[in-house]
Amino acid sequence: MQYREKAALTLNYFSSAKDRAKKKTNRAALLLSTINLTRKDVFITNVVKCRPPGNRDPEPNEVDTCTELYLYKQIAIIKPKLIITLGRHSMYRFLPETFKISQVHGKPFRRKEQVYLPLYHPAAALYNGGMRQTLIDDFKRIPKVLEKV
Numbered sequence: 001m002q003y004r005e006k007a008a009l010t011l012n013y014f015s016s017a018k019d020r021a022k023k024k025t026n027r028a029a030l031l032l033s034t035i036n037l038t039r040k041d042v043f044i045t046n047v048v049k050c051r052p053p054g055n056r057d058p059e060p061n062e063v064d065t066c067t068e069l070y071l072y073k074q075i076a077i078i079k080p081k082l083i084i085t086l087g088r089h090s091m092y093r094f095l096p097e098t099f100k101i102s103q104v105h106g107k108p109f110r111r112k113e114q115v116y117l118p119l120y121h122p123a124a125a126l127y128n129g130g131m132r133q134t135l136i137d138d139f140k141r142i143p144k145v146l147e148k149v
Helices: 018-033 060-078 122-127 131-139 142-148
Strands: 008-012 043-046 082-086 109-111 114-119
Touching: 018 122, 018 131, 043 060, 082 142, 114 131, 114 142, 122 131
Parallel strands: 008 043, 008 082, 082 114
Antiparallel strands: 109 114
């Protein structure tokens, strides 16, 4: 399967240093392998393309700028059938801020012609070991969601 045809576009909130990015890619590959997808089946991008100085959280105007200049254009080019948001920050770019990730993770939402699947960010499992199984279970929902879109 090629991501242009059917697969998911996953969104992180920040891009990270190359060494951390490589670790994230390896973790993503491991999670994807549990559902018989490979890294070639998905397009992974970030809402914010560069980490702000001092490792601080990006300001709302920085997020808006990256989204308008890059993210929405990437989505328009790729035309993914499913957008998987990883973590609450990327979820809020597409779904209402009244949503709580703890209540909506693993549940698909359709807005206009696009389907979104909010998931916990994989880093959450690193900080909270109890989240690991939840993250795995949510990832296992991806194939069924893809079949329906």
